[in-house]
Structure formats: C-alpha cells, structure tokens
Amino acid sequence: MNSKIKIFIQNFSYTFISNLLSVIISTVLILLVPKFVSVEDYGYWQLYIFYSSFISYMSLGLTDGAYLRFGGDEYKDLHKPVFVFQFWFLVLFDIVINLSIAVIYSINSMDPNKSIVVFLTCLTGVLVVPRSLLTFMLQATNRIKEYSIIIIIERVFYFILVIIFLFVGIDRFEYLIFSDIFGKLFSIIYACFICRELVFGKFDSIKNSVREIWVNISVGxxxxxxxxxxxxxxxxxxxxxxxxxxxxxxxxxxxxxxxxxxxxxxxxxxxxxxxxxxxxxxxxxxxxxxxxxxxxxxxxxxxxxxxxxxxxxxxxxxxxxxxxxxxxxxxxxxxxxxxxxxxxxxxxxxxxxxxxxxxxxxxxxxxxxxxxxxxxxxxxxxxxxxxxxxxxxxxxxxxxxxxxxxxxxxxxxxxxxxxxxxxxxxxxxxxxxxxxxxxxxxxxxxxxxxxxxxxxxxxxxxxxxxxxxxxxx
Structure with a gap:
C-alpha cells in the first residue's frame, strides 16, 4: 500500500476520533444548554463564541505565514530557537492588545453583561493566539495525532465543566464561558509540553528572530x-x-x-x-x-x-x-x-x-x-x-x-x-x-x-x- 495513503489514513483516524468526540460534545451541548439556561443567557454565551472567533486572528499573520512556509516539512527539521522567540512575542503582544481592548470597551459600554463577555473574550485571545503557533506547526509537519489530542483535551474539559455547572443548577452565561476558558487553558498546557522545544529554550539572535517574524507576517x-x-x-x-x-x-x-x-x-x-x-x-x-x-x-x-x-x-x-x-x-x-x-x-x-x-x-x-x-x-x-x-x-x-x-x-x-x-x-x-x-x-x-x-x-x-x-x- 502506498506510504502516503497509509499516513493519510492513519492521520485521518486520529482526526476522526477527535472530531467524533467534538460532534458528540457539540450535539449534547446544543441540545442541553438552551434547555437549561434562559434565552438571554444563551444569547450572551453565543455572543462570546462569536467574538472569540474574531479575537483568534490577532496573530498579525505570523502563525499563518509559518504554516504556509513550513507546510510539508518534518518537525525535527524546524529551527526551534526561532519559534521560541515567536511564541513569547505573541504572548506579550496579545496581552497588551487584549488588555487595551478590554479596558477601552468597559469604559465606553453601557451593558455590564457585554463588558463581561468582551473581557472574557480578550482573556481567551491571550490563550488561543500563542497556542495557534504550536497547533499550526503540528498540522504543517503532519503531527496530526498530537494536534488531535490538544483538541480532545480542550473539548473534554469544556464539556465536563459545562455539565457540572448545569447539574448543580449554575446556569449563568459567565460559567459557560469559564468552562471554555479552562478547557483552552488545559489544552495549551499540554501543547506547550508536546512542543516544548518551540516554547522553552534559548532564543535565536534578535536579528534573525525579528527577520523570521517579518517574513512570516509578510507571507501570512x-x-x-x-x-x-x-x-x-x-x-x-x-x-x-x-x-x-x-x-x-x-x-x-x-x-x-x-x-x-x-x-x-x-x-x-x-x-x-x-x-x-x-x-x-x-x-x-x-x-x-x-x-x-x-x-x-x-x-x-x-x-x-x-x-x-x-x-x-x-x-x-x-x-x-x-x-x-x-x-x-x-x-x-x-x-x-x-x-x-x-x-x-x-x-x-x-x-x-x-x-x-x-x-x-x-x-x-x-x-x-x-x-x-x-x-x-x-x-x-x-x-x-x-x-x-x-x-x-x-x-x-x-x-x-x-x-x-x-x-x-x-x-x-x-x-x-x-x-x-x-x-x-x-x-x-x-x-x-x-x-x-x-x-x-x-x-x-x-x-x-x-x-x-x-x-x-x-x-x-x-x-x-x-x-x-x-x-x-
């Protein structure tokens, strides 16, 4: 059997399991959450999901560029020190940007519930954007198994916490959002462990690191x-x-x-x-x-x-x-x-x-x-x-x-x-x-x-x- 087909089928089996789990979790949540929370709380929860889908794009194109440039490469061949610098650059950049957005919105908003949604969305952005560099590189280098586990961890913890909150009668939208944030937090901890060579270690030279960031942003x-x-x-x-x-x-x-x-x-x-x-x-x-x-x-x-x-x-x-x-x-x-x-x-x-x-x-x-x-x-x-x-x-x-x-x-x-x-x-x-x-x-x-x-x-x-x-x- 062709080796490429074997790898494709093997990788698909991992994504099949993670996506089967996602389908089950999504189905249960879609059926349960609107059943137990008010229409208004459900609306704010969906507003958070909507906003967080945009906040994840605050990478300046850096992660997209890395994905395009190194797609098809082997993980072992990546120059790790360059990615260490890029990861922590994204962490610092997103803390500054998301904190600024949260403060500016809270000052001008007349709806306290929307202010909570925006603040928690910005917190999500700080987690999601740096993690995307790691998940993109796993996808680009065909390490689909590790990527799938990251997604499974996020979805499982998210699902368990939502069910616990609903079971004990806590049906406010804030706790639904907390569940999602904790799921992402646990997943990024695992992602950092799996991709520790891209997170921890010596930086490359400032000149080379900045050049790589610029190239990735230009491409992505x-x-x-x-x-x-x-x-x-x-x-x-x-x-x-x-x-x-x-x-x-x-x-x-x-x-x-x-x-x-x-x-x-x-x-x-x-x-x-x-x-x-x-x-x-x-x-x-x-x-x-x-x-x-x-x-x-x-x-x-x-x-x-x-x-x-x-x-x-x-x-x-x-x-x-x-x-x-x-x-x-x-x-x-x-x-x-x-x-x-x-x-x-x-x-x-x-x-x-x-x-x-x-x-x-x-x-x-x-x-x-x-x-x-x-x-x-x-x-x-x-x-x-x-x-x-x-x-x-x-x-x-x-x-x-x-x-x-x-x-x-x-x-x-x-x-x-x-x-x-x-x-x-x-x-x-x-x-x-x-x-x-x-x-x-x-x-x-x-x-x-x-x-x-x-x-x-x-x-x-x-x-x-x-x-x-x-x-x-």
Missing amino acids: SKLLFANFASMLIIGIVRFCIERKWSVETFGKVSLTISISNMLMLFINAIGLILFPTLRRTSEKNLPSIYKMMRTVIMVPLLILLIFYYPAKLFLSIWLPQYTESFIYMALLFPMCIYESKTVLLINTYLKTLRKEKVMLIINLITVAMSIVLTYFSVYLWKSLYLSVLSITLLLAFRSIIAELHLSKALKIKVRKDIVLEVCMTGIFITVSWYLKASVAWIIYFIALVVYLYIKKSEIVYLLKKSKSIKKSK
Missing part, C-alpha cells in the same frame, strides 16, 4: 486577511442582527447556525491532513485528487440534507422556546454544502498553490456583497428571514467564484457539478420553506435520487478505488 498576512474577511462574510450579518433586534434573537439565529455547522465537523477533519499531504504531492496529480475528493465530500453532504426534516421535528419538541428559530434551518442548512467545500477543498488547494492573494480578493468581494445585502435586508427591509438567507447566498457565491478560478488553474471542468449543486440546494430551500415537511421530504428525496443517478459513474469509480486500496493493505 494575505492568508490572515483572507480568513478574517471570510469570517466577516457571516460576521457582518450576525453583528447587525444582534444590533437591530436583540441578544435573544442573536442567540436563536446562532443556535440554528450551530446546528447547521455540525454537519461540517467531520468533513473539515480531512482538511487538517490534506494540506501537508498535498504539499508533498506532485502538481500533476492535484487535479485528479481534487475531482475525487470533491465527490467524496459533496455526495454525502447532499444526502445529509434529508435529515433536516426529522431534526427540525425533534428539536421543536425538545426546545419549544426556540421553535421559531428552527424555521431558519431551511435557509441555513445548505450553507454547510458550500462552506465545507470552500474550507476543505478550495482553500486547501489555493494554499497549496500559494494563491493566498486570490483567496483575499474573493473574500473581500464577498464581504462587500455582505455589507450591501445586510444593509438592504436588516436596515431597509427589516427582514430577519432575508438576513438569514443572505448568509447561505453569500457563502454559495464565494464558493462558486473561488472554484471557477481554481478549476482554471487545475484545468478541470466543474460547471456541471456547480449547476447540479445549485439546483439541489435551491430545491431544498424552496420546498422546505413553502411546503409541509412530509411533502418537502418526498420532493427532495426524488431530486436526490436523480442527482445520484447523474453522478452514478463517479460514485462507482470511487467505490472501486476504495476496494482496491483495501486489497493493497
């Missing part, structure tokens, strides 16, 4: 801004929803987004090991791998959409206070189709081909569209439904434009597949929004059968390929 800034712009695409819509309506409404919409994102956890696991693998792969093999991976991802995701109907029924019974928000699931569920393809395949390939500038330009164009759509849907038409639908439309637009550009670079044809996926998601949204669940399920099932028939030859080829791999073990 485009990717950082591209990823940040990617966050803004949905972030602008969510931020304006919270401002226009309320924290409670923000929490309800966030719950629906969280449920939709659950479908992406397993798919995105592959992305962790795909980048270093592709960096070691000959460019002539990239197009064929892309077409295979595309089918592996898109077919299961489109099949998973059919579970929306029983999921909506179950969640409406379990969380009756959020019944209204589950209506939005019909609009948001398809976002996982486009976001998974973008994050896993398109962005991974663009990074492998070192086209971070393309990622940035496409994301900035989509951010501009997000601003326009948000203005019309939130402030002009005052429609929450259109605001939520715009999230899926924006992610679909970005995915399609990026894939068309990538297909030219790889010299492959994807237009037919893109049209098929747009038709499938369009059918799903339309029937789920306007028709009864039973009728909508039947129509989408028929559409799915037609789609699978069209893709029959590709699916059969993949099945034969997987059998040949098993026999070669």
